[in-house]
Amino acid sequence: MNDTSTDTVRTARPFTHSMVVIHRGIRRESRLLAEMIGATRPGDRRRARALTAHLSDYLMALHNHHHGEDELIWPLLLSRVDLDADVVLRMEAQHEKVAATIERIRGLIGPWTRTADAAGRDALAAALTEHRAVLVEHLDDEEANLLPLAERHLTEDEWNAQGEHFALHTPKTKILTLLGVVLEDATPQERTEFLAGLPAPARAIWRLYGQRHHAARMRRLREDVRTSRTGTALAALTGVGITYVGLSYLIDPVATASGFGLPVWPTGDEAAWLNIKGVRDLGTGLTVFALLAAGKREALGWVMLAFATIPAGDMLTILAHHGSKAAAFGIHGATSAAVLASGLLLLRAARR
Template sequence: MNTTRTAPGRPDTYDMVILHNAFRRHFSALPGLVAAVAPGDVERARRLITFLGELGDGLHLHHTGEDELMWPILLERASADAALVLRMEEQHERIAELTERAHRDGTEFATAADPSVRDRLAATLRALSDTLDEHMAEEERHILPVVENVMTALEWQALGERGREHMPKDRQLVFLGFILQGVSDDDRRKILAEMPLPARLAWRLLGRRVFAKEYREIYHADPEW
């Protein structure tokens, strides 16, 4: 867990690292999951492509929020780091291209679970995962320290609120599960403690169970907490 202190009024960007790690876990798992689909197993193929679609939508929402609410502030207030910001934007474009290719391959794969399409999709997903890893590592190493210096806590909060507003209401608890699963106990307690009481209750009473069911469908294993 991040133990560094952030200056008063400045954002604590560790929540983005937690979100990045969730994307890392699941995008890195997808190539192997897809490669293991038996020829003709359309049901399994469709389940994984549905998961890919939601992951891709979540990633697009995350990057669009940065494009609209983070990069313009950094370009205005940290002009010395403009080259870094432009590099991040270029990486977003490359990630979007790979995501679109994965969606096209996935749509074809879901129709018949053809092994040649499966292998092509798995290769695309490996390239996407590698590119995403590179991008997030650079963002965490170079961009988040700049964010903590030039953005306010309220501006950072607006970025998170934008993501929640655009997330389908009936999927929020499941998405929360995919973020919470795999984090440390301390991080999990911190995330839950910052949520409104009704949301915490909904997670404990319903969300955790619904998420576990979906996790088993995708990974053929129980989530580890």
């Protein structure tokens, strides 16, 4: 009995740990937003609109988060603490500093969204960098000094009231996005604990739709959109091309083989080898389509790099057997280069 009680105490988390999970998401987004905006190409208004839309959501969520603390947490603590009042007053002062950086950022969002120019981009990125420095100093201080104070002087219900305040003041259309931001880097245990505090319908919506929606939204937001589209287009063209070639070898193998580039090719019963090639090409094309349909861009990038060896090998085989140099370089060499480029672009986008 005593052992069980001891284990429960050791594994129990203080009720303020949810704030640590929330702060983790805030730190990540403040860093990524500064990086992504700073890396945006001048004139790319589509990218600017996507990033500033997410930035606006982030600023709204941070404002609501701090407003809940200002309204519900600081007054209660100030009424119950004595020697530690300076900690609470310091939190209030830090909130004011963060609010000032938020207002500066909001003033820069509109002009850059309209023009996507380099000067506006750099000004916004610099403001975000300054904002993050002020913010992280506050978050670190709050976790180290305010959370232990709250655990001693507030009840769990009093602490959780700020979560209800946040939900009340946040548009319902933004809740799933912001929940995803919070849970993205949470451990499985933290995720379970955080979701346990939500109503059952909200948990069901998150599991059935929310987490997939968040993952897809973040993937689109964080990748280099133009690079990803080029890589995806090349991969799709490769899939179409190799599927067509595969079907051609199955329907009319001898006529198709004549354009391959080799000086001779199987005929009669020996042409069955050409059907085997057709099956392999068809399977290769379907693999590309399957990964595209699943949205697995990084996996598709690695597959395209591997597939680039096939036309490269065809080119070398034709040259080694004194076949058509025009076909070797113009068909197979060019195909290998395009497939290789697709794989590299997709992997680059995934890393971004």
